[in-house]
Amino acid sequence: xxxxxxxxxxxxxxxxxxxxxxxxxxxxxxxxxxxxxxxxxxxxxxxxxxxxxxxxxxxxxxxxxxxxxxxxxxxxxxxxxxxxxxxxxxxxxxxxxxxxxxxxxxxxxxxxxxxxxxxxxxxxxxxxxxxxxxxxxxxxxxxxxxxxxxxxxxxxxxxxxxxxxxxxxxxxxxxxxxxxxxxxxxxxxxxxxxxxxxxxxxxxxxxxxxxxxxxxxxxxxxxxxxxxxxxxxxxxxxxxxxxxxxxxxxxxxxxxxxxxxxxxxxxxxxxxxxxxxxxxxxxxxxxxxxxxxxxxxxxxxxxxxxxxxxxxxxxxxxxxxxxxxxxxxxxxxxxxxxxxxxxxxxxxxxxxxxxxxxxxxxxxxxxxxxxxxxxxxxxxxxxxxxxxxxxxxxxxxxxxxxxxxxxxxxxxxxxxxxxxxxxxxxxxxxxxxxxxxxxxxxxxxxxxxxxxxxxxxxxxxxxxxxxxxxxxxxxxxxxxxxxxxxxxxxxxxxxxxxxxxxxxxxxxxxxxxxxxxxxxxxxxxxxxxxxxxxxxxxxxxxxxxxxxxxxxxxxxxxxxxxxxxxxxxxxxxxxx
Amino acid sequence: xxxxxxxxxxxxxxxxxxxxxxxxxxxxxxxxxxxxxxxxxxxxxxxxxxxxxxxxxxxxxxxxxxxxxxxxxxxxxxxxxxxxxxxxxxxxxxxxxxxxxxxxxxxxxxxxxxxxxxxxxxxxxxxxxxxxxxxxxxxxxxxxxxxxxxxxxxxxxxxxxxxxxxxxxxxxxxxxxxxxxxxxxxx
Numbered sequence: 235x236x237x238x239x240x241x242x243x244x245x246x247x248x249x250x251x252x253x254x255x256x257x258x259x260x261x262x263x264x265x266x267x268x269x270x271x272x273x274x275x276x277x278x279x280x281x282x283x284x285x286x287x288x289x290x291x292x293x294x295x296x297x298x299x300x301x302x303x304x305x306x307x308x309x310x311x312x313x314x315x316x317x318x319x320x321x322x323x324x325x326x327x328x329x330x331x332x333x334x335x336x337x338x339x340x341x342x343x344x345x346x347x348x349x350x351x352x353x354x355x356x357x358x359x360x361x362x363x364x365x366x367x368x369x370x371x372x373x374x375x376x377x378x379x380x381x382x383x384x385x386x387x388x389x390x391x392x393x394x395x396x397x398x399x400x401x402x403x404x405x406x407x408x409x410x411x412x413x414x415x416x417x418x419x420x421x422x423x424x425x426x427x428x429x430x431x432x433x434x435x436x437x438x439x440x441x442x443x444x445x446x447x448x449x450x451x452x453x454x455x456x457x458x459x460x461x462x463x464x465x466x467x468x469x470x471x472x473x474x475x476x477x478x479x480x481x482x483x484x485x486x487x488x489x490x491x492x493x494x495x496x497x498x499x500x501x502x503x504x505x506x507x508x509x510x511x512x513x514x515x516x517x518x519x520x521x522x523x524x525x526x527x528x529x530x531x532x533x534x535x536x537x538x539x540x541x542x543x544x545x546x547x548x549x550x551x552x553x554x555x556x557x558x559x560x561x562x563x564x565x566x567x568x569x570x571x572x573x574x575x576x577x578x579x580x581x582x583x584x585x586x587x588x589x590x591x592x593x594x595x596x597x598x599x600x601x602x603x604x605x606x607x608x609x610x611x612x613x614x615x616x617x618x619x620x621x622x623x624x625x626x627x628x629x630x631x632x633x634x635x636x637x638x639x640x641x642x643x644x645x646x647x648x649x650x651x652x653x654x655x656x657x658x659x660x661x662x663x664x665x666x667x668x669x670x671x672x673x674x675x676x677x678x679x680x681x682x683x684x685x686x687x688x689x690x691x692x693x694x695x696x697x698x699x700x701x702x703x704x705x706x707x708x709x710x711x712x713x714x715x716x717x718x719x720x721x722x723x724x725x726x727x728x729x730x731x732x733x734x735x736x737x738x739x740x741x742x743x744x745x746x747x748x749x750x751x752x753x754x755x756x757x758x759x760x761x762x763x764x765x766x767x768x769x770x771x772x773x774x775x776x777x778x779x780x781x782x783x784x785x786x787x788x789x790x791x792x793x794x795x796x797x798x799x800x801x802x803x804x805x806x807x808x809x810x
Numbered sequence: 811x812x813x814x815x816x817x818x819x820x821x822x823x824x825x826x827x828x829x830x831x832x833x834x835x836x837x838x839x840x841x842x843x844x845x846x847x848x849x850x851x852x853x854x855x856x857x858x859x860x861x862x863x864x865x866x867x868x869x870x871x872x873x874x875x876x877x878x879x880x881x882x883x884x885x886x887x888x889x890x891x892x893x894x895x896x897x898x899x900x901x902x903x904x905x906x907x908x909x910x911x912x913x914x915x916x917x918x919x920x921x922x923x924x925x926x927x928x929x930x931x932x933x934x935x936x937x938x939x940x941x942x943x944x945x946x947x948x949x950x951x952x953x954x955x956x957x958x959x960x961x962x963x964x965x966x967x968x969x970x971x972x973x974x975x976x977x978x979x980x981x982x983x984x985x986x987x988x989x990x991x992x993x994x995x996x997x
Binding site: 235236240262355357359389390426738741742743744746754755757762 | 903
């Protein structure tokens with residue numbers, strides 16, 4: 235069978251010594267982690283390896299010998315290296331030798347207990363140790379379900395990545411240490427660390443504790459009984475700003491928790507939440523500084539009342555148009571006048587309330603605008619809530635029109651059944667035939683005729699107000715879509731994929747290097763990074779809203795029947 | 811290293827290059843037909859004529875600069891995301907199969923499939939629009955079911971070689987895949 239040797243490219247220029255690493259017998263491959271140099275005492279090497287094995291749970295052992303000679307091959311050295319094979323018994327004993335500056339090494343194996351003396355083919359795969367150690371392999375989603383299979387079925391590459399990643403403690407000793415063992419690996423020239431990173435790690439512990447304390451105070455206040463009385467709790471549930479603030483509070487709690495992240499997914503999630511919060515707050519402060527410069531908030535407040543007036547006037551014009559002969563249709567005069575006057579009176583009330591509030595608008599807006607420093611998402615949610623409040627009368631009209639229309643439709647369908655001599659059986663939930671008395675039939679037919687001829691008027695009012703309501707809902711929906719995008723985008727993962735693409739690996743790719751006859755096959759293993767789409771899909775942050783709630787057909791059915799529609803529903807809200 | 815010319819399913823000229831790196835490693839590369847100068851100039855002149863016609867109608871010079879911009883961006887997107895220059899298959903016995911597509915702008919997109927996941931490499935027939943074409947594909951093993959196939963990965967999708975070229979590639983692949991059946995399994 236073919237023997238595969240994974241050799242770290244940093245050890246290509248190392249001095250002669252013995253190779254240590256992991257032997258994966260199911261795949262007939264040897265992953266070499268480091269080279270131990272002469273002079274060493276075999277007993278100390280074995281002791282060191284068993285210590286490393288105990289800490290990392292990776293079965294590290296001596297795999298073979300490495301000879302790097304600047305001159306011609308020395309016979310005595312090669313015999314010495316073969317003798318080492320008897321001290322560190324490993325089956326098969328791999329011997330790699332490099333002459334001078336040649337790129338083509340000779341690789342051979344020594345099998346003591348094998349039945350067939352045939353030379354097996356050797357493939358030499360070079361890998362970048364630092365990148366493979368830091369990278370995280372993302373398996374395709376369908377194989378994640380079969381994690382209970384035996385190691386032999388598991389991905390070969392996952393085993394190699396795992397081996398290198400878990401052997402971190404092996405890479406901690408560099409050549410300036412005074413121990414009995416001298417190793418060469420990617421960090422053997424000196425362990426690098428950053429002062430800033432270390433300082434931040436030290437500073438993060440008290441910062442996290444302070445943040446946890448503040449958050450517990452805030453959540454205690456939020457949970458107090460005072461805020462749970464009926465009008466207030468109803469208000470909090472309807473305002474999307476409170477949802478967003480609660481969501482962000484949850485995020486802060488995740489970041490400030492004392493427990494270290496258990497695995498890669500949790501670490502990435504924490505980092506994504508942190509960067510997302512930072513960017514959100516930065517954008518919010520930018521928006522705030524733009525709003526408060528040149529007193530734009532004052533201008534905004536000044537234009538708010540005229541805009542509300544203008545909307546109300548347009549609505550009045552619309553109602554006058556409906557009360558006349560809209561689009562050439564002939565309406566039922568009496569019903570038309572009643573409905574039109576009813577809605578006109580509502581608009582009159584609304585205008586009065588707005589004018590009552592007008593002196594306080596600027597102050598309220600000024601203070602509310604300050605909360606934009608909590609984040610751009612909060613500012614957008616406040617905008618959406620302001621739109622909802624300003625168009626409250628449209629919502630009321632929609633509800634009135636819808637309820638009227640709904641009543642009419644149900645009445646019509648029930649009387650139509652009477653017309654045909656059938657009845658709805660509530661017990662059996664089906665339509666049954668029924669014999670009616672003559673006077674029942676007479677009144678039923680009369681009512682049916684009345685309702686039928688009044689249908690166009692009601693339907694027109696319903697149509698107009700539903701369209702207006704849908705317009706407002708679409709505008710609010712777009713704002714919420716934007717908020718969700720900012721909430722769920724994993725910015726840290728995307729920046730990582732841009733700058734350090736080897737950390738997020740979808741797989742590997744092999745490049746065939748120059749070959750020479752008689753020498754083993756040389757391949758270079760590089761990391762194949764995950765695509766941006768894959769990054770976003772894997773590391774998306776969960777959000778609190780799920781939409782759309784209804785499919786298109788059920789939405790159309792509800793519109794036709796006159797049932798009230800609430801297209802944007804939040805997770806966790808009770809369904810009505 | 812041997813290179814032979816074949817035809818694609820649409821009739822364009824393609825070339826197959828075979829390299830044997832070692833006893834268990836082979837590389838098969840199919841070079842797709844190049845971007846024709848006459849089609850490029852035809853598209854560019856059509857877009858610019860349309861833009862000039864719009865300019866004569868509206869007398870707005872922004873139309874002309876927009877047309878130049880669109881042509882440039884469209885060409886860059888086409889070369890970087892659409893036009894495939896070469897598709898290659900690297901079969902390394904006991905490691906896996908690597909499928910690479912290199913685009914005209916130099917971008918390479920690679921997928922590596924481990925040998926444990928590969929069930930077989932076969933030639934399939936498919937009905938594509940009004941034609942029946944042959945294509946080479948890799949069958950992936952279903953981890954739960956030894957007889958089942960979990961996924962079919964089609965190869966050479968941009969160059970679409972004809973059956974004679976596919977047979978050559980198929981024979982090369984099967985020679986290496988057979989080695990894993992005859993090799994003694996390690997315990």
